[in-house]
Amino acid sequence: MNKSKVAVWGTGAMGRGIIELVQSKNSLQLVGVVARRSDKEGMDVGEALGFKEKVGVKVETKAGEMLKREKPDILLHSTCSKTSEAFPEIMTALEEGVNVITIAEEMAFPWYKEPELSVKLDNYAREKGLRILGTGVNPGYILDLLIITLTGASHSIKSIHAKRVNDLSPFGPSVMKTQGVGTTIDEFNRGMKDGTVVGHFGFPESISMISKALGWKIDHIEQEREPIISSVYRETPYVKVQPGMVAGCKHISRGYVGGEVKIYLEHPQQIHPHLEGVETGDYIQIEGVPPVNFVNKPEFPGGLATIALAVNMVPLVLKAPVGLLTMADLPVPRLL
Amino acid sequence: MNKSKVAVWGTGAMGRGIIELVQSKNSLQLVGVVARRSDKEGMDVGEALGFKEKVGVKVETKAGEMLKREKPDILLHSTCSKTSEAFPEIMTALEEGVNVITIAEEMAFPWYKEPELSVKLDNYAREKGLRILGTGVNPGYILDLLIITLTGASHSIKSIHAKRVNDLSPFGPSVMKTQGVGTTIDEFNRGMKDGTVVGHFGFPESISMISKALGWKIDHIEQEREPIISSVYRETPYVKVQPGMVAGCKHISRGYVGGEVKIYLEHPQQIHPHLEGVETGDYIQIEGVPPVNFVNKPEFPGGLATIALAVNMVPLVLKAPVGLLTMADLPVPRLL
Numbered sequence: 001m002n003k004s005k006v007a008v009w010g011t012g013a014m015g016r017g018i019i020e021l022v023q024s025k026n027s028l029q030l031v032g033v034v035a036r037r038s039d040k041e042g043m044d045v046g047e048a049l050g051f052k053e054k055v056g057v058k059v060e061t062k063a064g065e066m067l068k069r070e071k072p073d074i075l076l077h078s079t080c081s082k083t084s085e086a087f088p089e090i091m092t093a094l095e096e097g098v099n100v101i102t103i104a105e106e107m108a109f110p111w112y113k114e115p116e117l118s119v120k121l122d123n124y125a126r127e128k129g130l131r132i133l134g135t136g137v138n139p140g141y142i143l144d145l146l147i148i149t150l151t152g153a154s155h156s157i158k159s160i161h162a163k164r165v166n167d168l169s170p171f172g173p174s175v176m177k178t179q180g181v182g183t184t185i186d187e188f189n190r191g192m193k194d195g196t197v198v199g200h201f202g203f204p205e206s207i208s209m210i211s212k213a214l215g216w217k218i219d220h221i222e223q224e225r226e227p228i229i230s231s232v233y234r235e236t237p238y239v240k241v242q243p244g245m246v247a248g249c250k251h252i253s254r255g256y257v258g259g260e261v262k263i264y265l266e267h268p269q270q271i272h273p274h275l276e277g278v279e280t281g282d283y284i285q286i287e288g289v290p291p292v293n294f295v296n297k298p299e300f301p302g303g304l305a306t307i308a309l310a311v312n313m314v315p316l317v318l319k320a321p322v323g324l325l326t327m328a329d330l331p332v333p334r335l336l
Numbered sequence: 337m338n339k340s341k342v343a344v345w346g347t348g349a350m351g352r353g354i355i356e357l358v359q360s361k362n363s364l365q366l367v368g369v370v371a372r373r374s375d376k377e378g379m380d381v382g383e384a385l386g387f388k389e390k391v392g393v394k395v396e397t398k399a400g401e402m403l404k405r406e407k408p409d410i411l412l413h414s415t416c417s418k419t420s421e422a423f424p425e426i427m428t429a430l431e432e433g434v435n436v437i438t439i440a441e442e443m444a445f446p447w448y449k450e451p452e453l454s455v456k457l458d459n460y461a462r463e464k465g466l467r468i469l470g471t472g473v474n475p476g477y478i479l480d481l482l483i484i485t486l487t488g489a490s491h492s493i494k495s496i497h498a499k500r501v502n503d504l505s506p507f508g509p510s511v512m513k514t515q516g517v518g519t520t521i522d523e524f525n526r527g528m529k530d531g532t533v534v535g536h537f538g539f540p541e542s543i544s545m546i547s548k549a550l551g552w553k554i555d556h557i558e559q560e561r562e563p564i565i566s567s568v569y570r571e572t573p574y575v576k577v578q579p580g581m582v583a584g585c586k587h588i589s590r591g592y593v594g595g596e597v598k599i600y601l602e603h604p605q606q607i608h609p610h611l612e613g614v615e616t617g618d619y620i621q622i623e624g625v626p627p628v629n630f631v632n633k634p635e636f637p638g639g640l641a642t643i644a645l646a647v648n649m650v651p652l653v654l655k656a657p658v659g660l661l662t663m664a665d666l667p668v669p670r671l672l
Contacts, residue, residue, distance in 0.1 A: 153669070155357055296629060
């Protein structure tokens with residue numbers, strides 16, 4: 001079997017997981033790793049990321065040089081969330097003739113936020129005969145691709161209602177901050193205004209992907225965030241939440257067609273939801289003929305699933321038609 | 337919008353449902369209907385099938401003539417379950433330059449039972465620049481495509497265990513017979529021996545589709561059927577089941593890799609399962625990293641879902657690469 005040559009750009013928690021998973025696959029060969037920060041430059045990837053063994057590939061900081069030298073088949077990109085930030089990095093890969101899978105959330109459906117950059121990416125990828133895919137657990141899988149797949153056996157659909165309930169307890173201080181965990185209600189509200197409390201990143205992308213697949217013309221997309229106020233004491237290594245304080249952020253989004261809510265997505269994220277009897281899980285309800293009532297309990301774990309999707313999609317992307325793709329354009333994902 | 341021209345071959349319960357659904361879609365135009373039996377030849381399809389309104393298309397019995405005259409983009413084929421029986425009919429469509437979607441169960445993965453016919457179909461479709469797809473609720477969707485999709489976020493998988501529990505109560509006398517409903521245990525066992533009690537049709541196809549997608553080499557596939565013996569009285573318009581008699585057939589199948597069961601599928605089919613506290617539903621459990629525990633309750637209704645899949649796949653098949661395809665080769669199904 002010819003191995004596919006893979007490079008990874010990004011050495012944070014996701015990049016590290018991607019590198020480990022690539023190493024475990026017989027059909028993939030890791031040929032280069034690029035970090036944004038230079039403090040681990042020149043170290044073996046295994047040493048730099050605390051693996052048990054050396055990897056035989058060194059951490060570099062100049063992506064263009066690595067890509068030109070190693071000529072990977074594909075770059076797995078995990079450095080950022082926004083298309084505007086990912087754009088120059090993806091262009092660097094395309095210039096070197098390298099296909100790209102990115103987990104930047106906006107890139108799951110980049111036409112929503114950045115239509116001009118999307119056209120540029122699509123055109124350049126086609127010109128070079130290459131493919132670009134944005135993926136990840138959410139957006140990219142649970143609240144869009146799985147929903148689309150579950151509409152495949154439908155005669156007609158009135159509305160879609162889906163919810164992903166997860167547990168933030170394993171995450172570090174930066175996630176606590178962006179979800180407002182451990183704040184007072186006043187602090188949470190101020191955080192929403194000044195942009196430090198973000199909630200979920202990706203609802204408009206998911207709604208756009210679903211509506212495009214189903215041929216629905218969305219008039220507008222609304223988003224709302226509200227604090228999940230704890231009635232009990234909750235604690236993680238990074239945060240303590242007293243009763244009356246904020247344990248997380250309930251983020252919802254509505255996609256309207258002709259004045260009616262056709263797609264309603266909900267993502268309440270908090271620490272230790274079970275302390276108040278909340279069961280984590282992925283829930284998809286389709287009101288239509290036939291009705292669909294999907295439950296996956298507990299939920300797909302976000303980090304693990306995003307890492308898996310980035311790696312599992314490699315052979316499907318390499319065989320896909322050229323251009324800027326979404327998960328809905330490709331055959332179903334599957335374990336590599 | 338250019339409408340796709342659709343012909344339908346088969347006017348049984350499934351063919352009838354497909355014709356109705358095609359009629360409801362703005363992007364499709366019904367141009368021809370072929371029946372196997374000649375008793376309704378020349379009648380308007382609406383009259384022949386008991387619709388409220390005329391359809392403006394007549395029932396014909398000579399498929400080749402209709403296809404040559406109407407030049408449809410695609411034929412929706414629903415006359416049989418076996419590849420050997422579907423083969424000459426599909427070839428007729430290919431000869432006339434027409435793509436095919438069939439709901440013949442074996443055609444969901446025809447290489448399992450009929451590798452030679454599959455190669456012939458694939459070669460001829462490629463030669464003519466056409467596509468053939470086998471689809472349906474099961475095989476084709478619940479116990480194969482959905483399972484594959486749910487492996488997309490996996491790092492590794494130890495085994496797959498899936499179950500589809502449905503209610504046969506709405507079905508007619510022929511289904512009662514093939515599932516052994518209303519027989520004594522002795523009659524059920526004799527029916528299994530003489531081939532009148534069939535159980536589910538499609539397990540080897542589903543297991544083959546999953547294992548091909550995941551790159552698993554299946555050593556062998558086992559199937560077992562056993563009677564579901566009722567402890568209560570159950571009744572439908574077509575059958576009466578006394579306590580101690582057979583209310584349905586529990587059919588299971590195991591796919592082995594290296595001596596271990598990697599894929600276990602179960603499909604207990606009976607009338608009125610709720611009378612003994614059995615909840616209908618589709619259940620998919622993946623033992624792996626991460627674990628997956630999918631439930632859809634109640635189950636996707638078989639007839640409705642098969643009809644929907646046949647129709648919803650039309651645009652995806654028309655855009656697909658040429659040749660003999662499976663659901664795992666195409667982008668995810670979606671409401672048309």
